[in-house]
Amino acid sequence: MSTRLDRRRLAILLAAVAVFSGALIAASLAASRGESAPAVSAPAGPAQESSFTGIPQQGAALGDPNAEVTLVEYADLQCPYCAQWSRQALPVLVDEYVRTGRVRIVFRGLAFLGPDSVRALRAAVAAGRQNRLWNVVEGLYSRQGAENSGWVSDAMLHEVAGHRAVDGSSAPWIDRELTKSSKAAQAAGIAGTPAFQVGRTGGPLELVQVSSLGAEGLRPAIESALAE
Amino acid sequence: MSDHRLRIASAFLALAGAAVSGYLLWVRETGANLICATGGCETVQSSQYAEIMGVPVALLGVACYAALLVTVLLRGENARLVHTALALTAAVFSTYLRYVQLELIGAVCQWCLASDGIVRGLAILALLRLKIAQAAPA
Numbered sequence: 001m002s003t004r005l006d007r008r009r010l011a012i013l014l015a016a017v018a019v020f021s022g023a024l025i026a027a028s029l030a031a032s033r034g035e036s037a038p039a040v041s042a043p044a045g046p047a048q049e050s051s052f053t054g055i056p057q058q059g060a061a062l063g064d065p066n067a068e069v070t071l072v073e074y075a076d077l078q079c080p081y082c083a084q085w086s087r088q089a090l091p092v093l094v095d096e097y098v099r100t101g102r103v104r105i106v107f108r109g110l111a112f113l114g115p116d117s118v119r120a121l122r123a124a125v126a127a128g129r130q131n132r133l134w135n136v137v138e139g140l141y142s143r144q145g146a147e148n149s150g151w152v153s154d155a156m157l158h159e160v161a162g163h164r165a166v167d168g169s170s171a172p173w174i175d176r177e178l179t180k181s182s183k184a185a186q187a188a189g190i191a192g193t194p195a196f197q198v199g200r201t202g203g204p205l206e207l208v209q210v211s212s213l214g215a216e217g218l219r220p221a222i223e224s225a226l227a228e
Numbered sequence: 229m230s231d232h233r234l235r236i237a238s239a240f241l242a243l244a245g246a247a248v249s250g251y252l253l254w255v256r257e258t259g260a261n262l263i264c265a266t267g268g269c270e271t272v273q274s275s276q277y278a279e280i281m282g283v284p285v286a287l288l289g290v291a292c293y294a295a296l297l298v299t300v301l302l303r304g305e306n307a308r309l310v311h312t313a314l315a316l317t318a319a320v321f322s323t324y325l326r327y328v329q330l331e332l333i334g335a336v337c338q339w340c341l342a343s344d345g346i347v348r349g350l351a352i353l354a355l356l357r358l359k360i361a362q363a364a365p366a
Binding site: 006009010012013016017020021024025027028031032056058059060061065066067070106128129172173180183184187201202203204205 | 256257258260261262263264265266267268269270271274275276277279280281282285305309312313316317320321324328332333334335358362
């Protein structure tokens with residue numbers, strides 16, 4: 001094999017590297033562009049006025065990604081107890097632990113109560129791509145209607161989640177996210193909602209038996225995980 | 229170091245990379261708890277950068293490491309060139325993913341960092357093999 005041929009092959013090799021890596025990066029940027037803002041900024045959108053203003057969101061996670069402790073919430077958006085927990089306990093826990101960077105909360109949505117659960121959850125998960133899931137969940141809970149009464153209307157979803165999330169809520173990746181949450185709940189032995197897991201971030205999570213739907217129901221488990 | 233030894237080292241690295249990517253893919257598909265010492269793994273894995281056009285990046289990783297393994301086990305100039313092209317492409321893309329973690333997501337996934345190190349190792353070994361081949365008499 002001549003040196004000249006080697007150079008030609010090397011040129012082809014480098015060109016192939018440039019083309020393929022450029023295509024991959026362009027595809028990745030194109031897929032993410034328009035769907036999300038950086039996690040550090042306050043989320044923008046229809047549900048901007050919320051309890052979570054100023055707290056970083058990334059997908060289903062609320063709070064500092066490097067927080068010491070992770071709290072996972074399993075909820076059905078039609079479940080009245082979930083809405084009650086969201087109104088009573090969540091704001092207290094957010095102020096006490098999330099705003100201080102000690103705890104991050106991950107929302108794992110389940111949709112076992114019926115079609116309105118599915119529609120609401122799909123829009124919320126789609127909003128997660130814009131780092132607004134928690135705002136949308138809050139908006140949905142505040143408008144929660146009777147189970148499967150059709151309260152999750154198109155107009156309400158557009159108002160709470162915004163057009164982009166509603167339009168994107170039928171995307172196949174959302175099916176995978178719903179399946180993932182469902183499997184995670186199954187693996188954790190979740191029997192009803194709301195249900196919670198707490199643990200050191202990145203470590204094993206423990207299922208918590210809450211004594212009440214107020215902040216005090218979860219505080220001992222969080223404090224225990226923080227003390228580890 | 230001989231080409232034979234470099235190929236063996238590359239094969240082991242490709243296997244390690246496939247294991248890392250395979251673990252991330254398994255967690256993604258089963259919803260299992262992701263083991264993470266850096267704290268940001270779940271944030272990174274649930275971000276919009278974790279898939280490209282609906283294809284999980286972890287799946288791309290498994291496919292890429294499998295291709296790297298196959299091409300390093302095959303003999304011949306073409307296999308070596310394809311292996312090098314794959315390794316360099318993966319290294320460039322991995323560098324981009326590291327930038328995404330640090331600058332765009334603001335969280336770091338230890339498994340991605342491990343894969344980044346593996347792929348850089350593979351790229352260096354591939355370039356060394358190329359250099360040995362260039363230096364060999366025609």
